[in-house]
Amino acid sequence: KQYRIAVIPGDGIGKEVMPEGLRVLETAAKKHGVSLHFDHFDFSSWDYYEKHGQMMPGDWKEKIGKHDAIYFGAVGWPAKIPDHVSLWGSLIKFRREFDQYVNLRPVRLMPGVPCPLANRKPGDIDFWVVRENTEGEYSSVGGRMFPDTDREFVTQQTVMTRTGVDRILKFAFELAQSRPKKHLTSATKSNGISITMPYWDERVEAMAKKFPGVKWDKYHIDILTANFVLHPDWFDVVVGSNLFGDILSDLGPACTGTIGIAPSGNINPEGDFPSVFEPVHGSAPDIAGQGIANPIGAIWSGAMMLDHLGEKVAGKSIVEAIERTLAERTLRTKDLGGNADTTACGKAVADMVD
């Protein structure tokens, strides 16, 4: 079967790292007999917005809604267009309208990446953060009353539905069950947030009964963030609400020094809609146009995309090529103490794929 991939480079360094991601994907596909077809789109970008006054064409869903996956660079150019227009007009729209209810990110200590934690070696830290990606704290329900007076107040609701909570927990338990350690950690705050978080805990307990092979535990989000720093080796799969998952999936990569190279998937597991794979980093206006951006986040996201499509062997070959590349100082980009530019680093990874 041929996979049809929608490619959206977006803004800034998104445009620079995507060619390297595609290079590596093509190499891995060829080696492993996977057939990929790429369609390129220029929307979800400042350039497009400037020309059309909107982030995406009216028929964006027809244009990319039937693809097997979306391979995304980076969006946003805060000096030119406010975040809430660029992000809510594209990425967050995809999450909602393509029902990408899983946000998945690896937390993995890679060779060659300086770790901000003392005394940790590659292999010590290797887990996944599974984030609910459609509801929870990111709701649009709420408002302001008594504006511009002393009585002014705002409210915003956190909303958790049984459907929304159960399906993310199921995904997380299944992922845990597929891994050697079979260990799931749930992020909660039921001692302080007294309505929604106890409900989350309740659903975790109910779901756990269906996965008797998975050991599970839970931590309040405050001490959980502390444990990411103190005991990152404790974790295997960590699941959290939209906000808690957002926090943990930035903090985790920070603890492994990989925030600049971390990948992510916004996944609709049922495949009713395409999933989006994109590096965690943004468009980085400060270094855009210099050819020095680190392409590893985009390349690694490509590996996650292959994985999602079921091409696990090809995906794994890319992750291993990344590890071999990072291990060589000269093949790394400047941000990781090397001297390769974006293209040289991308070519190095492609060469390492086998």
Place this chain on the structure above:
Amino acid sequence: KQYRIAVIPGDGIGKEVMPEGLRVLETAAKKHGVSLHFDHFDFSSWDYYEKHGQMMPGDWKEKIGKHDAIYFGAVGWPAKIPDHVSLWGSLIKFRREFDQYVNLRPVRLMPGVPCPLANRKPGDIDFWVVRENTEGEYSSVGGRMFPDTDREFVTQQTVMTRTGVDRILKFAFELAQSRPKKHLTSATKSNGISITMPYWDERVEAMAKKFPGVKWDKYHIDILTANFVLHPDWFDVVVGSNLFGDILSDLGPACTGTIGIAPSGNINPEGDFPSVFEPVHGSAPDIAGQGIANPIGAIWSGAMMLDHLGEKVAGKSIVEAIERTLAERTLRTKDLGGNADTTACGKAVADMVD
């Protein structure tokens, strides 16, 4: 003037560390001509609950509401009494009913404390987390609909009032202004939490205008937690909502290895009600009764209490005595690689006070 202090040891190691806190307070008070009077109370504890079926007497407000401050050990004994009963029946009650709208915690790399971050030395990390302590995400507004059906959902409102937001920001800006770096960082998430967080940002901007001498910046909570790990030296005073402050004030001490010795203040700055000073650690049932608990958190909380009462010189003398004690391995407790027991460590700090 004589200060009247209500002393509540609470549960578990709370009862073991408080005598050391009092020992050091008495020493410092004597040396600096401060007059302290202590009244002891047995409520806010499992023992009290067992006898009386409630955490506190009906007239608890009359009993401790007129004191100049409350010096607190630790509460909670999860195997015997659920957290929400013990915590919401005492600590959280104090915060609300004594309008302790500031939760204040230092993040400070101390000598002799193993730092989980690579290559950081005492002096590198030294900031305060200021947390809103009465409203925000910890609201009691919300509920459940369609229970036990597929349509089941729960909601909980985050509530921010102008009064609530402005007064915590004012406290934080004033604290920043009093420090050499005069730098304030605000925790937000206005790119995702689209109603309450933009309001928070709006109030920060308005308050900043009244403090032209303070440099300020803001970070989304996800990247802010990452920066606690990657750049803890960037911060001077960090202010956040109830939830964000809760997270940051556990993560910060974790980054400095001091989660077991960190102090905290729950403060009503106007002095209409007494403020509560307590170590961050809990009652630690697993080590209670062995005499090995680290008393530094309680002692350091005593220093914060003196500071709050306006006795800055006496407070500082305790913090310096803590630093000198921690620097000597033999004077530290077991958790910090030493061999002193709770009493020996407390006596050592008292001896160091000058």
